[in-house]
Amino acid sequence: MAAPSTLAANLKQYSDLVIAGLIIGIVLLIIVPLPPGMLDFFLILSMSLGLVIMLITMFTTEPLQFSIFPSLLLVTTLYRLALNISSTRLILGEGAAGKVIEAFGQFVVGGNYVVGAVVFIIITVIQFVVITNGSGRVAEVGARFTLDAMPGKQMSIDADLNSGLITEDEARAKRERLQREADFFGAMDGASKFVRGDAIAGIVILIINILGGFVIGVVQLGLPMEEALKRFTILTIGDGLVAQIPALLISTAAGILVTRATSEGTFGKDIAKQFLNFPRVLLLAGVILGFIGLIPAMPNLLFLSMAAVLLYAAKTVSRERTRQALAEQQAQALQAQKMQKREPENVFSYFQVDPLEIEIGYNLIALTDESQGGDLLQRLAAVRRQCAAEMGILVRPIRIRDNMQLSYNAYVIKIRGVEVASGELMPGHHLAMDPLGQELQFNGIPTTEPTFNLPAWWVAGADRELVELHGFTVVDCSTVLVTHLTEILKQHAHELLGRQEVKELIEVVKEKNPAVVEELVPDMLSLGEIQKVLQNLLKERVPIRDLVTVLEALADGARINKDPDYLTDCARQSLSRTICQRYTDDRGKLSVITLHPRLEQAVQEAIQPTQFGAYPVLEPQLVRKLLDKLNTVVEDVTMRGLNPVVLCSPRVRLPFRRLIERYLPNLAVLSLNEIPANLDVEAIGTVSID
Known part of the structure; x- marks a missing residue:
């Protein structure tokens, strides 16, 4: 029992070498003469191989289970042609071709050469005209339909991946399977030409053997004309039948394989079920x-x-x-x-809201189709990686869905089912903007850049290089949408950070820094309290990538006070270098706007604690005057090419930020405790209400 197992294991291990050797052996059959006994063995092997291939196609449930069939069809066709050459050599050279060919010839001819020739021609015509042409046409149509359906199927796979229904590995496997299906039907379309050529070669070989054998028998062997015609006709027809029967089986198998695209089981079960x-x-x-x-x-x-x-x-x-x-x-x-006995209707699916989704109009679907050059899906994956690298937040897969209620070129960005931003794109065009504010001197469609509401123009793709030469910034549609989405993510990052995301981030920290997590959670702070602090940081666009430092600061601060505002200030002080680095210039200098001492004193005296934090309660006229003065100073600093930052005392910082965030949401407010000692600070403006 051990010897067969060892032999099978060796054959499996060296299968590549064995198959390569067999194919080379097939080529040698064309050159090396075969004795009749060995030819009989190879002919029986050819018929057995054809029978096995046809039976395999009947027991497969889908075409890809026998994806090697196109290559196998080529090899078997070459094998039969090699046997045809060997048998022709024996028939014309010796007037005999073994027992298999002679037995088939005697059985079919039965004493009537015309009947034998007609039977052979009918078999060949059935294979060539009916089976081969039909299976080839089915393979051609299947390949065309498969290629036409690939963009829609790929978009469906990408949509399932973005919605989290499948993993990246499953999506990769589905894409590979889709590509294999297209390759298979394309290969079957080409492989059917081998069978057609084999049938034509069989007819040509039949005519050559009969005519050549008759001439050789009469002229060289000196046989009577009737005896020569009888001997060589029997051998030729037998040779043709032995070659065409395996070809008929394999061509039938090809037809079965390509016509079973919608089968649910094996061929026999489908017939029994449907017939x-x-x-x-x-x-x-x-x-x-x-x-x-x-x-x-x-x-x-x-x-x-x-x-x-x-x-x-x-x-x-x-x-x-x-x-x-x-x-x-x-x-x-x-x-x-x-x-x-259960609830009449399952309504739980209505409570599932996507954290982040993009709805697009009909004309923008091409941006998600890779076969049409769309790269939006890859851009969205890059946005998620960018958010993780720059802000330290975990953005769930972004769902993209088409909405026929939108205009053809429109898109809408939603957070938890609520629209937060929208815009329009023009596929086939590029968006041109000029930072200097000059007018476009070329043909373009005026519009407004959706992210920062800047004047812009849609220009044709052919004019892109010309517009860029005149100093305009030109971007494609995907870049416009991704830039808008990135800015929305920065503005609303605190809304996307839920307790589940906080838990997953803490689990990542715990893998390498278990001490700080075990000390903090859940004995000192709960997930909700940590989430509140992290949301406060993200709301002011402070990255939380260095989560270890944040958690250590929370562990130190929670011993004194568990108020979220206090813990937020503790975390900001621990991230002082990270915060200030975002606002320093190329020389490493921080340019700040200060508050007049009397203004700062007025804000401090007006602070009132509430259940939502400390807020300054000032008179409306004073607030209006303060905002106008602050806006004037900020515009002056911005025109000078500097990044405006307000610097004030620690006690006033957070209340003052809450006072101005509705009117100046992008203005950073720092406290003196958040400035590193070695940082060069320059006051470039002062806000006062005098």
């Missing part, structure tokens, strides 16, 4: 055959026997279907009883 699925058809066919069997001139017994078989089959199938229908009704009734 017997219409008992009325069997009943009608049995009645018709019964009437034909009553006609006196017909073979009554045969027709009546077949009618009886069909009527019995119709009755049996009808009885079985009735039994199955009763069983299904009982199962449905039992299921209905179970459902009555």
